[in-house]
Amino acid sequence: MKPQTLYEKLWESHLVRQQDDGTALIYIDRHLVHEVTSPQAFEGLKLAGRKPWRVSSIVATADHNTPTDHWDEGIKDPVSRTQVETLDANIREYGALTYFPFRDERQGIVHVIGPENGATLPGMTVVCGDSHTSTHGAFACLAHGIGTSEVEHVLATQCLLQKKSRTMLVRVDGEVGPGVTAKDIVLAIIGRIGTAGGTGFAIEFGGSAIRALSMEGRMTVCNMAIEAGARAGLVAVDDTTIDYLRGKPYAPSGDAWDKAVAYWRTLHSDAGAEFDKVVVLDASEIEPQVTWGTSPEMVAGVTGRVPNPASIDDPVKRDGVERALKYMGLSPDMPIGEIPVDQVFIGSCTNSRIEDLREAAKVARGRRKADSVKRVLVVPGSGLVKRQAEAEGLHEVFLAAGFEWREPGCSMCLAMNADRLEAGEHCASTSNRNFEGRQGAGGRTHLVSPAMAAAAAVEGRFVDVRNLL
Amino acid sequence: MNAFKLLDGLVAPLDRANVDTDAIIPKQFLKSIKRSGFGPNLFDEWRYLDHGEPGQDCSARPKNPDFVLNQPRYQGAQVLLTRDNFGCGSSREHAPWALEDFGIRVLIGPSFADIFFNNCFKNGLLPIVIPAETVDTLFRECVATEGYRLAIDLESQTITRPNGELVRFEVDAFRKECLLNGWDDIGLTLRHAEEIRAFEQKRRDMHPYYFA
Numbered sequence: 001m002k003p004q005t006l007y008e009k010l011w012e013s014h015l016v017r018q019q020d021d022g023t024a025l026i027y028i029d030r031h032l033v034h035e036v037t038s039p040q041a042f043e044g045l046k047l048a049g050r051k052p053w054r055v056s057s058i059v060a061t062a063d064h065n066t067p068t069d070h071w072d073e074g075i076k077d078p079v080s081r082t083q084v085e086t087l088d089a090n091i092r093e094y095g096a097l098t099y100f101p102f103r104d105e106r107q108g109i110v111h112v113i114g115p116e117n118g119a120t121l122p123g124m125t126v127v128c129g130d131s132h133t134s135t136h137g138a139f140a141c142l143a144h145g146i147g148t149s150e151v152e153h154v155l156a157t158q159c160l161l162q163k164k165s166r167t168m169l170v171r172v173d174g175e176v177g178p179g180v181t182a183k184d185i186v187l188a189i190i191g192r193i194g195t196a197g198g199t200g201f202a203i204e205f206g207g208s209a210i211r212a213l214s215m216e217g218r219m220t221v222c223n224m225a226i227e228a229g230a231r232a233g234l235v236a237v238d239d240t241t242i243d244y245l246r247g248k249p250y251a252p253s254g255d256a257w258d259k260a261v262a263y264w265r266t267l268h269s270d271a272g273a274e275f276d277k278v279v280v281l282d283a284s285e286i287e288p289q290v291t292w293g294t295s296p297e298m299v300a301g302v303t304g305r306v307p308n309p310a311s312i313d314d315p316v317k318r319d320g321v322e323r324a325l326k327y328m329g330l331s332p333d334m335p336i337g338e339i340p341v342d343q344v345f346i347g348s349c350t351n352s353r354i355e356d357l358r359e360a361a362k363v364a365r366g367r368r369k370a371d372s373v374k375r376v377l378v379v380p381g382s383g384l385v386k387r388q389a390e391a392e393g394l395h396e397v398f399l400a401a402g403f404e405w406r407e408p409g410c411s412m413c414l415a416m417n418a419d420r421l422e423a424g425e426h427c428a429s430t431s432n433r434n435f436e437g438r439q440g441a442g443g444r445t446h447l448v449s450p451a452m453a454a455a456a457a458v459e460g461r462f463v464d465v466r467n468l469l
Numbered sequence: 470m471n472a473f474k475l476l477d478g479l480v481a482p483l484d485r486a487n488v489d490t491d492a493i494i495p496k497q498f499l500k501s502i503k504r505s506g507f508g509p510n511l512f513d514e515w516r517y518l519d520h521g522e523p524g525q526d527c528s529a530r531p532k533n534p535d536f537v538l539n540q541p542r543y544q545g546a547q548v549l550l551t552r553d554n555f556g557c558g559s560s561r562e563h564a565p566w567a568l569e570d571f572g573i574r575v576l577i578g579p580s581f582a583d584i585f586f587n588n589c590f591k592n593g594l595l596p597i598v599i600p601a602e603t604v605d606t607l608f609r610e611c612v613a614t615e616g617y618r619l620a621i622d623l624e625s626q627t628i629t630r631p632n633g634e635l636v637r638f639e640v641d642a643f644r645k646e647c648l649l650n651g652w653d654d655i656g657l658t659l660r661h662a663e664e665i666r667a668f669e670q671k672r673r674d675m676h677p678y679y680f681a
Contacts, residue, residue, distance in 0.1 A: 016668045017661060021642040025658060027668055029679045037561065039502035048655070054669075056680065065500065079500040079523055086502050124679060131560040131584060145584055147562035148504075149591035157658040159665055163641070195487055196554040199583055229557065231583045252678035260678045295487045316552055320486050414559075416496045433558060435491045437514050 003270035010142040029124040033060040035087040037129025041152035053158035058096035068406035108382020111135040111349035118248025122264040137233040138218035140267040166276040171207035174283040179466035182217030183449035187289035198230030209283035215244040216355035227296040236268035291447040293324035308332035342425040344376040348413035351430035352381030363454035369402035370460030376403040428456035471593035472651030478547030489558035508570030551578035556585025
């Protein structure tokens with residue numbers, strides 16, 4: 001048999017039917033649902049007199065709109081509250097495998113709660129009306145972000161209309177140095193291939209530096225596959241995957257576990273499998289990364305400089321860099337280390353898991369937020385992450401450093417709730433998008449790892465975290 | 470869904486790469502539970518000088534005169550010229566909803582982000598990919614000629630330039646069919662309900678732990 005890539009194995013095992021033009025129906029195992037992209041889908045379903053095909057595939061939570069403080073006061077913004085209550089009502093009416101509503105002890109960011117509850121399992125297809133669904137590919141799942149019409153389509157038919165993607169292998173060989181994390185790896189990858197480099201591809205991340213990552217780290221990498229334009233990121237199953245899932249609430253147990261593990265062990269690209277494109281990075285050359293612009297590909301090492309548009313030939317590109325520098329309030333050739341920081345955000349589906357908080361706490365321990373930094377928000381990814389962090393005393397480290405310790409949610413990653421930047425403020429953020437206005441109108445986002453964010457908080461500017469470890 | 474067959478429309482040029490869906494429709498407007506009414510807030514942060522919030526009367530807000538869609542010559546535009554990677558970022562379908570509500574029916578560019586591209590077809594919008602050099606030519610002509618229009622024919626997969634020259638484009642056969650007829654793809658998929666059920670049963674037998 002011809003050697004297959006992991007993507008091809010997952011595609012074939014979910015292929016219900018394929019038309020002559022290549023359009024296929026793919027069976028969906030897990031449907032993650034949140035409040036922002038689902039109301040119109042449920043409404044459409046209702047208007048057409050349809051019912052969900054398989055409610056036991058649905059795992060739902062409220063995360064985008066929920067406040068991260070004063071939970072006893074509920075959701076103050078009436079429009080946000082209506083949206084969250086609409087999800088409550090839809091799940092009440094139609095049902096779900098499980099629902100973690102606002103203030104539930106297991107509520108959290110949809111891409112954190114799926115894996116930590118074992119609702120994301122290797123070999124599944126996972127969809128969600130959220131582009132960062134690529135996160136779940138860390139478990140060798142074929143995981144796609146979809147639009148609301150597709151949410152409705154999956155609710156009604158348990159299938160997604162798809163065309164097969166091309167395959168790309170991004171291999172990160174060697175070992176990263178101390179202080180260099182999964183976030184730096186993925187930002188370096190995006191810096192290399194660009195924000196459209198992965199368009200039309202499913203990216204498998206491999207190589208020794210990826211294999212050495214924890215599941216949390218692999219989720220960070222796959223999470224940002226979409227920032228490289230790829231709808232899906234993938235990492236093959238190995239012991240790290242299996243060990244993470246053992247004993248999780250929705251993971252199988254007993255004989256079913258053994259049977260599942262035997263299958264999951266086959267979820268890797270075969271030796272000799274051919275990819276449409278291969279990109280190789282040397283892990284030892286990756287330094288802590290900081291984005292300076294308004295697209296995740298506008299990134300440099302912490303010891304580097306902001307580019308000079310005068311040295312760029314392509315007019316569209318030059319124009320983009322000029323526009324970004326103007327928006328970000330930066331001058332050409334400015335050292336990254338001279339960019340001041342007004343706010344710090346540690347959280348989001350990219351970097352709000354326990355390991356991320358441990359990395360940040362390691363830097364914050366025994367240090368204080370710089371006086372020039374207005375606010376440092378630490379927002380755990382879920383209620384379970386929060387409790388684990390508190391059991392380890394991490395919250396005390398943050399509070400002693402002058403950071404704020406909040407309730408779980410998407411928070412200032414997209415600023416749909418009250419957590420946001422003021423115009424002109426620079427933010428060291430562990431989230432995934434530095435688009436104009438993403439964290440608040442006029443806000444200036446710099447994407448970094450949790451350790452780099454904590455370092456920026458204590459120094460009031462971007463510094464090389466390797467000097468603080 | 471509205472069908473799309475033919476359009477002879479006024480063209481507006483949005484000359485920047487990597488336009489993300491946060492820019493197309495900012496997050497505060499995503500709190501709506503409806504599919505309609507997003508047009509006045511399309512490109513909100515670029516289009517207006519003040520900060521927009523849901524429920525405002527946008528006609529009274531100060532407009533940014535430099536933003537291309539505010540210029541008198543582009544009022545009523547139905548075709549938007551775009552650069553690389555238009556629609557990147559968030560999967561929010563509110564982006565095509567806002568474009569459609571504003572009056573845009575066709576987008577022409579060298580590349581689009583995957584999820585956005587897909588979402589367009591579900592809402593009667595036609596995103597057309599043509600080579601970057603041709604897009605450049607259209608940008609130049611559009612800026613140089615007030616009242617610049619293009620005629621788009623989905624059936625024959627052609628764009629007709631004012632000088633009569635044709636630009637051919639590719640479109641997926643299935644998407645084309647759905648768009649031409651305004652078909653609801655859920656209805657189409659449910660024609661294969663038996664096949665889906667059979668597949669599901671087989672999968673359940675083989676991997677029961679995915680169905681727990």
